[in-house]
Amino acid sequence: MSIMQKVVEYLENPENIKKLRKLLYISLALAVAIDLFVHRERVVFLWDKLPGFSAVYGLISCILIILVSKALGHKWLMKREDYYD
Numbered sequence: 001m002s003i004m005q006k007v008v009e010y011l012e013n014p015e016n017i018k019k020l021r022k023l024l025y026i027s028l029a030l031a032v033a034i035d036l037f038v039h040r041e042r043v044v045f046l047w048d049k050l051p052g053f054s055a056v057y058g059l060i061s062c063i064l065i066i067l068v069s070k071a072l073g074h075k076w077l078m079k080r081e082d083y084y085d
Contacts, residue, residue: 028055028059031052031055032051032052032055032056033052035051035052035053035054035055036051036052
């Protein structure tokens with residue numbers, strides 16, 4: 001059995017999905033918590049002072065990239081099923 005098949009079998013189990021989701025949330029919280037203790041000697045922008053801003057900004061940016069690309073794909077790239085008939 002190949003590694004890819006093992007990964008697919010692992011991800012098909014809903015219990016494993018819940019575990020991975022919890023792990024994701026813990027890692028996000030950990031990234032924000034670590035950012036609380038980072039000392040910044042030179043701050044250029046106001047938002048650089050906010051603890052956890054870069055982690056939250058990165059998360060929101062990723063979500064927006066996914067939503068915009070899905071919207072573009074559905075509105076612009078996808079054709080009707082009978083397009084070639």
